[in-house]
Amino acid sequence: MSNAYRIAVVIPCYRVRSRIMPVIESIGPEVGWIILVDDACPESTGEWVARHCSDPRVTVLTHPENLGVGGAVITGYRHALTTAADVVIKLDGDGQMDPALILRIAGPLLAGQADYAKGNRFHRIGFAKGMPWVRLVGNAILSLLTKLSSGYWQLSDPTNGYTAIRRELLSELELERVSRRYFFESDLLYHLNQIRALVVDIPMRARYEDEPSSLSPLKVLIPFLLGNLRNTLRRIGYSYFLRGFSVASVELLLGSLLLTAGAGFGLWQWHDSAESGVPATAGTVMLAALPIILGMQMLLSWLNFDVTAEPRQVLHTLLGDRQMPMKQALRSKENAG
Structure with missing residues (x-):
């Protein structure tokens, strides 16, 4: 079964104008759709790409106001549902995520072995080489908090934004309830657990060069602590006293x-x-x-x-039948185009 044109890539953009073109050019032919979301970028990254990029796979969406990385990704997810893609990858536009790993991240989902996949920069000690020590300590603490709040005890590196999700889950999730800011990835794990999705970690190396980061540890410390505490209480109350x-x-x-x-x-x-x-x-x-x-x-x-009790059964195969007519119609439209 060919992987070509079954993958869509969502790229949230904010202050990445000088780096976005190399990222787009590095995305291989296995990807059928590249959805770039300009999150009210002060550099007008989306407009610049629309003028200078000739790749027919690229679609540029623009927010009139900044919604945060989560809001931009959700906009991209919703647009991806209008395509015939089976898997949607989230890729940052700052060059810290290697597009060559797209098939590695999407592989378990295309093979029907998982519903959601995310990168893990701590699978081996050598993978985290070059990562600032502040991020190492912060990720270790966040990993423990996210395990408790999400129920995915085998996962690590919860803030890793290199992710892949099956389109069936995008239709099942209540995306409007997922956090719009930097807590997006951790909050999404909580919502995935509530629908009992199978989530896996994919080993990958950290890639840090001279890219500036807009993620300030002190700025997000309190929101992350409060968000994880809220999700822990919600998950326990729902999973152990309401649902079962x-x-x-x-x-x-x-x-x-x-x-x-x-x-x-x-x-x-x-x-x-x-x-x-x-x-x-x-x-x-x-x-x-x-x-x-x-x-x-x-x-x-x-x-x-x-x-x-961590989810062990693939969910998207159970949801796929109800979406099959829509997917077939989309594929027929893409083939006709």
């Missing part, structure tokens, strides 16, 4: 209550003992320690259940 209730739900609820009660009682008794100078009795210590131990055991059991 199981032994794991009981373990999570009782474990949290026991741990909180034991810690609270222990701190209260410790304060009283410190004030009075009278050591706490062995029985008092056990009344505090036992709920903490039982609570921790229950929470660890719940965590083990949550890790093993």
Whole structure:
């Protein structure tokens, strides 16, 4: 089965005018559509590409106001649904993502082995060579937070924007609810988990030269922390108490209550003992320690259940039948054109 003309590439553009043409020129013939979204770029990147690029695969879309990287990608996703592409790749326009890896990223999706794929720059130690240490530390912390908030415990490098998604999922996702700013990739993982999509990591090398980054760690720290906390609570509430209730739900609820009660009682008794100078009795210590131990055991059991509950079945094959007539019509239109 040929990969040609089954892949669409979405490129969000903001202040990348000097770098965008080499990126477009590096995209191989395996790609049938290149959708460039000018996110109210002050350099008018989209207009410049429209004037200087002769590649017939390129379509330029322009936002009248800046919506953020997520908003630009979502605009590109929606346009990709009007094509006959099976897989949609998100590629940055600053040159940090190698277009030669497009087939590697799209491969599992074209083969029907996954619904969504993303790059992972930490698969090997050598892959992260050249990455600034601030990003290394930040990505390690964000990886842990995103595992908890998304439920994809086997994934790493959650902010990696080199991604691929099956068109069937684009129709299934509520794209209007996904974050529009830098939290886009992490928030999308949460929404993918809610529809039980199979997500895989694709090993890739970090590519850092002299490209300036508009992502300030201090600027996004609070939004990322709040976003992951919100998604963690939403995922737990929906997955364990609304959509499904199981032994794991009981373990999570009782474990949290026991741990909180034991810690609270222990701190209260410790304060009283410190004030009075009278050591706490062995029985008092056990009344505090036992709920903490039982609570921790229950929470660890719940965590083990949550890790093993990560989606394992490909979803797009189940959704494909309902979209088949539309896809056939689009392909007939493309062939006629």
